[in-house]
Amino acid sequence: MTSVPARAALKKYFGYDDFRPLQQAIIEHVYAGKDGIVLMPTGGGKSMCFQIPAVTMTGTAVVVSPLISLMKDQVDGLRAVGVRAAFLNSTQRGSESHEVEQAYENGELHLLYVSPEKLLSSGFFTFLRRRRVCLFAIDEAHCISAWGHDFRPEYTRLRQLKQAFPNVPVLALTATADRLTRRDMAEQLGIADAQQFIASFNRPNLRLEVRPGQKRREQIVRFLRDRPQQAGIIYCLSRKQTEQLSEKLREAGYRSEAYHAGLTADRRAKVQSDFIRDKTLIVCATIAFGMGIDKSNVRWVIHYTMPKNLENYYQEIGRAGRDGTDADTLLFYSYNDYLTLKDMISGSGNAEIQLAKLDRMKEYAESLACRRRILLNYFSEDHGEDCGNCDVCANPPERFDGTVLAQKALSAVARLRESTGIGLTIDILRGSGRKDVLANGYDQIKTYGAGRDMSTYDWSQYFGQLISLGYLYVAHEDFNKLRLAPAARRVLFEGETVELVKFQTIRDRKQAEESQTAKRAAAPRSRNSLFDVLRELRRTLAREASIPPYLIFSDRTLEEMAAAEPTSEREMARINGVGEVKLARFGDHFIQAIKNFDGGAEAPEPEPVKKRDGDVRKARRAEDRERHGDTPTHLVSLAALQAGESVKAIATARGVKPATVYSHLVKAYREGSDFAIESLLPAEARDWIDEATQSTDEAGGRKAILAYIAAHHREGVVQYHHLELMEAFRNRYPLTPTP
Incomplete structure (x- = not known):
């Protein structure tokens, strides 16, 4: 088989014209019936290496994954683009399993996801032989190696796979495996001679930064204020840390939840689901969170404490910026963290190797060299140039x-x-x-x-x-x-x-880094306003379809739409990430939003839009009064905002205008409520209002400020309620006059 059907499938299902590096070579290797080891960083496109063969070869590809709780999300993502996929694991009832088994036996599946336990259960190999298996894909394959950072003894039984199906190619895939782990993986799986495909680990869109571990919570709050409405993960060492930090962030006005193994399964599933669907923007988690999540619009990852090794660190920061758009990573480091981890490791199995890996992690945190070079060289990638996108490069030492x-x-x-x-x-x-x-x-x-x-x-x-x-x-x-x-x-x-x-002393270097970071935080971050309109439309459509927003289109795809402004189906089809199924299902909504965009309009509702008349609004206001009783109305709006609702959604639910909700929030803020009120402003508005305030006569009031912004920037973006928000913010955080 040639790469022609592979390229056609890439465009049809996933909306891309070209493969990423190594993907085509790996797919052709599978077409030739050969085994392979694939080392590709998170976000590098590993899944495409087995999904494309699955939809172009005769038979079903069986994907072995330890991530039971995430299989449904992965399968939902494939079904959303028209790929026939299903999963079998211990979470399903008998009737659900039977339906999947029947679909497999009828030849209706491109991909079948299974857990290792299900794959190796009695009689399962016999079941698989009822149809043709075209490929076995072993995801998170580093789990099979005792040299790896996430060794799982039950994974070693997967060596039976090649013995039972000698003629079916096996593709072992992982995002993090050093030289020893790769060699051990191949031997354990019985594919010692398999060709290794090692993609570049360079993720230039990730900014790498290390800070000293003093006053971490305060630093995190300042970090978040510069990144309103962005999703991110904070990795903590203990369950207690996740809960305490999450509570502090909620008190500061952020949508945050804790995630750790001590929670009930239902609670963990709820936190994960809300994060994937952008209902919760921040998750404070132990290291288990995030494995296998395909959420592409994670814009930052923070390590509250240092990880045990560079493999874990690289895998965890790799969950940011999977769409290729810029993302930030921040690691807090203190010597006490190192000593704590050292004590934890010393009593565990394979301690000598893990302690050596911990020392490499410590060297990374303390290093005065380009951080990206350290990471890439650790994974045996010869990289001789400084990256220019880490804190060391931003503040180069002598x-x-x-x-x-x-x-x-x-x-x-x-x-x-x-x-x-x-x-x-x-x-x-x-x-x-x-x-x-x-x-x-x-x-x-x-x-x-x-x-x-x-x-x-x-x-x-x-x-x-x-x-x-x-x-x-x-x-x-x-x-x-x-x-x-x-x-x-x-x-x-x-x-x-x-x-x-x-x-030089670590203190001197860290002080320089903090100074540079403060300057960077003060600089405004802005995105095309059309991007914000499209993102809001994506959120609305996702809510109606009951799927995560990123499964509709990634941030990167939305940014390309905002730049190209396609207004026809033909133009929309040229956008990367817009495949046939998504074009048919969502294309018209986004084309109409682009046509309607005037630089200041809010995201439109998807068609058909139901207009709400005055009677409906009155009824909603009555329901609202009955529901909340004597609770002050401005605090009701604040509670809804802190629960993750948008201003527009709050206004609709309460039967009032958005301007009324803004006035509620201003009142709550002036009374002392702590939340990121500045995040409610359009991206450019904060700087424009500050500039206009300093440049206009105070006697002219808000009208003069709006006229100045319309003349010098853009008319219609900043409105009266934005000025009220900014005035409340500046009363608490006065603008420092420019000398």
Whole structure:
């Protein structure tokens, strides 16, 4: 089979014209009936590597996934684009399972998702043989390896799969697996000779930042105020942290919920569902949350405490910006967090390896090198350029030409035949007279004593930088011996220069980072107003269809619509992410919204729109009074806002105009209620109002401010109720005059 049907399916079902890197090669590899190991970062398009073969090959693709609670969401997403998919796991009743089994036996399914337990249950292989299985896809395949960060012993039984179906290709997929884990995965699955497809781990749309762990809650609130109406995840170490932080954020006016294993299954499902559907924007969670969630519009991820390893960290930050649009990541770090994690790991199985991984995580948090380079080099991706999109690149430390120093270190490792760890290598460089150094003849190598002019501490710091920059790596499986990475050859034999960082105190560097972050937070973030209109329309349509908003269109697709402004079906079909099914189902709504867009209008209701007359509004007001009794009306509106309702929805439900709801919120804010009132303003309005206030005569009042904005910016975007919101905000947070 050629790639022609694959490309046609890509456009038909998913609305894309071109594959991402490696996807086409992997799909053609499956067409050839071969096994494969796929390492692709979160958001890199792993699922497409088995979904496209599933809809273009004869038979059914069986997807093995440990994420039982998320199978329904994944299947719903496929059905939304016209793919015939179903799942089988322990959560289903007998009748539900029977219907799925019948659909499989009738050849009606492109994909069948199963849990490992279901796959390996008695008689299930016999059941699968009733139809043709065209592919087995093992998702989260790192769980099979004891070297991995999420080892699950029950996963090791999956080696039976290749024995039972020797002629069916097996595709093992994961987002996070280091060199050792990849090798072990292949051996455990019985596909040791499988070709490995390793995609670039570079996610340039993710901004990486590390901050010291003081006053974390206050820092988080300031972080959120700069990102109104954006969805995000805050990862915490303990259940108590998730609950306390979530409560504090709710008190500050944010839609936040806690998620951890101590909650009931129903409660966890509710939190997850509300997050996926944008009813809850912030989830404070332990690390289990987020696995397998395809929510594409997560705009930020915060680590309240440091993760145990770089695999976990990379997987968790990868849940932000899956649509390719810019996203922020923030890690809080303190040495006490490190000690806490160290104590937790010390008593666990495989402790030595996990402690080594924790030390690499600590090195990342404390590093003075480009953070993206550290991450990519950790996953064996040779990346020699600074990214320009992390806190270290934004506040570069003082550097110097460390080529000679690097050559001494790399040469020592080479002459020692990569047989020693960091400590012994440093002792040899410094000309130590230790017995074991002399007994092994290490004093005879050319680099013995070549680094005696520097202290052990300094050498240790520079070796850490060389590892972070990808010139060396530590072979944990071989007693933590130092090994030369491919990049080392360029330094030793090809004249490549190496820039290293001069030491400075962590406090000095963190103060500089906080200063830069404060400047960045003060800078306004804006998006095309049409984007906001389309996003609101997407939310309305999703609510009516009872599906998550991102399953209609991703943020990236909406941004492309806002830029291209398609006004016909042909033009809309050219937008990436608009496939045949979604075009037929939702295209007209978005085309009409674009045609109606005038720069200041609110998102239209999808057709048909039911006009509410005065009698309906009166009835709703009466119902509202009866429901809330003596509760002050402005506090009723505030409670609805904090529960996640939009101003427009509150006004409709209460039978009043949106302007009335805005006045309620202004009153509550002036009385001391703490919520992000500035988030109710259009993206550009805050700066425009401040500018107009300073530029107009105070006697002219609000009319003069609106006239100034209409003349210098855009008419109709800022209205009287926006001025009231801004006045309330500035009464609490006065504008600092420009010198």
